[in-house]
Amino acid sequence: MDANTVLLGVVVATALTFDFTNGFHDTANAMATSIATRALPPRVAVALSAMLNFVGAFLSLKVAATIANGIVDSGAITLTVVFAGLVGGLAWNLLTWYFGIPSSSSHALIGGVVGATLIAAGASAVKGAGIVSKVLIPAVLAPVFAIVVATIGTYLVYRITANVPDRVRTRGFRLGQIGSASLVSLAHGTNDAQKTMGVITLALIADHSIGKGDGTPFWVIVACAFVIALGTYIGGWRVIRTLGKGLTEIESPQGFAAEASSAAVIFAASHFGFPLSTTHVCSGSIMGAGVGKRLAEVRWGLAGRMVTAWVCTLPAAALVGAGAWKGADLIGGTSGVAAVFVVAVAFAAGLYLAARRQPVNHANVNDEWTGKLAPAKEPVA
Amino acid sequence: MSHFVDVDALWKVLVAGLLGGAGLAAVYALGLVGLSAYTAEDTGSAARPVGLAVAAACLLIVLVGPVSGSM
Numbered sequence: 001m002d003a004n005t006v007l008l009g010v011v012v013a014t015a016l017t018f019d020f021t022n023g024f025h026d027t028a029n030a031m032a033t034s035i036a037t038r039a040l041p042p043r044v045a046v047a048l049s050a051m052l053n054f055v056g057a058f059l060s061l062k063v064a065a066t067i068a069n070g071i072v073d074s075g076a077i078t079l080t081v082v083f084a085g086l087v088g089g090l091a092w093n094l095l096t097w098y099f100g101i102p103s104s105s106s107h108a109l110i111g112g113v114v115g116a117t118l119i120a121a122g123a124s125a126v127k128g129a130g131i132v133s134k135v136l137i138p139a140v141l142a143p144v145f146a147i148v149v150a151t152i153g154t155y156l157v158y159r160i161t162a163n164v165p166d167r168v169r170t171r172g173f174r175l176g177q178i179g180s181a182s183l184v185s186l187a188h189g190t191n192d193a194q195k196t197m198g199v200i201t202l203a204l205i206a207d208h209s210i211g212k213g214d215g216t217p218f219w220v221i222v223a224c225a226f227v228i229a230l231g232t233y234i235g236g237w238r239v240i241r242t243l244g245k246g247l248t249e250i251e252s253p254q255g256f257a258a259e260a261s262s263a264a265v266i267f268a269a270s271h272f273g274f275p276l277s278t279t280h281v282c283s284g285s286i287m288g289a290g291v292g293k294r295l296a297e298v299r300w301g302l303a304g305r306m307v308t309a310w311v312c313t314l315p316a317a318a319l320v321g322a323g324a325w326k327g328a329d330l331i332g333g334t335s336g337v338a339a340v341f342v343v344a345v346a347f348a349a350g351l352y353l354a355a356r357r358q359p360v361n362h363a364n365v366n367d368e369w370t371g372k373l374a375p376a377k378e379p380v381a
Numbered sequence: 382m383s384h385f386v387d388v389d390a391l392w393k394v395l396v397a398g399l400l401g402g403a404g405l406a407a408v409y410a411l412g413l414v415g416l417s418a419y420t421a422e423d424t425g426s427a428a429r430p431v432g433l434a435v436a437a438a439c440l441l442i443v444l445v446g447p448v449s450g451s452m
Contacts, residue, residue, distance in 0.1 A: 141391070145398055153403035160410040164417040172413040176406075176443075183447060257406050263447070264401030265394070272390045272397075 003334040004207065007079050010334075010341055011203045014086045016227045019196035021093040022105040023053065023231020026192065028239040029102070029262070029282035030184040033255030033289075035365060036244030039174035039181075042235070042362040048178075049185040050233035056189020057197075057225030071110060071130050074202070076121035080328050081113070082203045083337055084120075087344050088112025088321025092313060098351045100238035100246075100360070100373040101306055104277035106195060107313040110135055115318025116325040139310065142265070142276040146284030147291065150261035154292025157253045173252040180259035185232075187266045188278050193228045197221060237360040238373060242306075243283065245369045248290030248298045258282075258289035280310065405446045412439030 030052075031045040040048065089109035096103040110131075117125050161169050200220045204210045210217065244250065250258070262278075262285040269276040283306060290298035327343070328336035358374035367375035418432030 145395055148395070149398045149402040152399065153406040156403060156407040157410045160407060161413055164413050165421075168413060168417045168420065172409075172416065176409050179443075253410075256409070257403075260406040260409075261398070261402035264403075264405070265398040267447070268394045268397035268401060272393050274387075274390055274394055 004079075007083075007334050007337055008203065008207050008209065010337055011079050011083045011086070012200055014083055014090070014341065014344075015196050015200045015203065016223060018086050018090050018093070018105075018109065018199075019193065019224050019227045020231040020234075021090060021097070022192050022196065023050075023228040024234045024236040025093050025097050025102075025105055025231075025239060026188055026278060027232045027235050028243045029278050030181050030188060030259070032240045032242075032244035032282075033250050033258050033286065034177050034181045035240055036250045037174065037177065037252040037255045038366070039177045039252060039255065042237075042240075042365055045181075046233050046235040046362075048182065049188075050229040052182055052185035053189035053193065053232045054225045054229035056186040057193035057228060058221065059186070059190045071127055071134065072113060072117040073121070073125040073127065076117055076125035077202055077206050078120070079203055079206050080325060080337060081116045081120050082199060082206065084116035084325035084328060084340070085109065085113030085321045086199065087324040087340060088115055088317040088319070090344060091320045091347060092317040094348055094351050096309055096313075097236055097238055098355055099309075100242040101309045102239050102243055102279050102283050103306075103309045103313050104139070104279045105192060106277050107135065107139065107310070108317045109195060109199070111314040111317030112321035112324075114314070115321030115323075118318070119322040120325050120329075135314070138269075138274060138276050139280060142269075142280040143284030143287070143307075146261055146265050146281045147288040149265055150258050150285040150288025151292040153257035153261050154254050154289045157257045158293055161253065170252050173256040177252055177256040177259055180256060180263050183263035184259055184266065184278075184282065187263060187270070189225070189228060191266070191270065191278060193224045196224045196228070200224070235362065237362060237365045238355070241360050241365050241369075241373065242302070243286055245366065246299060246302050246373075247283070247286050247306075249369075250286070250289065251293070254289035254293055257292065258285040261285040261288065401446065405443050408439050408446075409443045412436045412443065415439060 027046055027049055031049045034040045035042050035045050086109070089105070089112040092103070092108040092111070093105055114126055114131065197216050197220050201216045205212055262282045265281050266276060266278060287298055287303055324340050328340045330336065331339050360374055364375045412435065415432040415435030418428050419436060
């Protein structure tokens with residue numbers, strides 16, 4: 001095996017790891033509300049979402065490779081740049097997961113790639129207009145659209161069913177919630193698994209393993225679909241808790257309206273070729289569901305922290321991406337990439353161990369929100 | 382601004398989002414109203430079949446809506 005094959009292997013492994021974090025970071029988008037309203041038991045919810053993510057990944061290949069096409073000059077892409085960009089996205093995904101903040105995996109990946117490209121090839125290789133029109137403007141509009149749709153939806157749903165007996169209403173909306181949350185899972189698989197497929201395809205092209213005009217190889221599709229489903233199944237319980245319990249207390253009609261709004265906005269946007277972050281849409285929908293029910297409380301302090309994290313995502317991931325490229329470049333060659341890989345693995349392991357000390361899992365995800373992510377430990381009787 | 386934003390597409394996304402998100406959610410809610418009229422014990426004989434018809438029609442719209450919308 002020559003050095004280049006090793007390098008390609010490391011890049012593909014890193015990409016699949018990113019795909020995995022993308023899955024578990026975003027389980028919350030589809031399933032947080034269904035878990036919070038007990039429409040589905042937590043483990044059933046993540047299993048359903050995982051299956052639909054897997055199916056969704058096969059539905060379309062339109063988005064694959066656009067992630068780098070419209071954002072950086074593809075001539076500037078080397079394996080090291082792809083690798084450093086992935087490390088930037090990965091680091092930010094894990095850090096926000098640790099703090100239980102739903103942040104956009106797509107932005108993290110784009111930020112990482114842009115940062116690595118900036119330092120590797122200079123500002124001219126980054127397409128500024130592409131970033132504004134394809135990333136920044138949708139980032140502002142996505143949550144706003146979702147808030148509007150979910151607020152109106154929630155208001156209508158409560159208004160229309162005001163005289164429906166509680167028993168019928170709760171059961172009916174729980175069922176409806178399962179349906180709409182399933183649509184969101186499907187849409188997530190379609191949108192997000194493709195981003196990793198695009199990145200791996202790009203790496204294969206940069207390595208001349210496949211030609212420029214070739215499509216995404218089938219093994220890449222299967223691997224990405226499987227890994228994102230696996231990540232979804234592991235469940236990012238910390239993020240689920242923030243979205244389902246922290247942001248606002250959710251009843252099943254609100255959960256239903258929120259997921260319906262998310263599914264509609266995501267499908268509408270991708271239909272009209274307008275890339276949105278699933279995370280931004282779903283978080284906005286849940287805020288809207290809180291606003292639309294009269295007197296329901298949205299914890300705006302937490303919402304503010306989430307928005308701050310969204311603003312930081314691109315620059316922070318870019319910084320890590322740039323740092324990763326520089327580090328690999330200073331050491332040089334395959335051993336440079338390997339060194340950065342080891343550092344990244346150590347960082348991930350550290351966060352994992354830190355999270356273990358105050359775990360959030362399927363058993364305590366629905367505990368009363370006390371202003372902190374990790375619920376207080378039950379005294380052992 | 383318009384150089385960066387396709388205002389036309391934006392409007393379409395918002396309208397489609399409202400129709401599919403808030404609209405279909407409202408139709409589903411209407412279906413539950415029909416269902417509760419059908420299952421309630423104290424309603425008159427006319428209200429029951431009407432309730433069932435409303436519930437069935439609404440459920441059909443909600444099921445067909447997303448499929449036709451994604452075509």
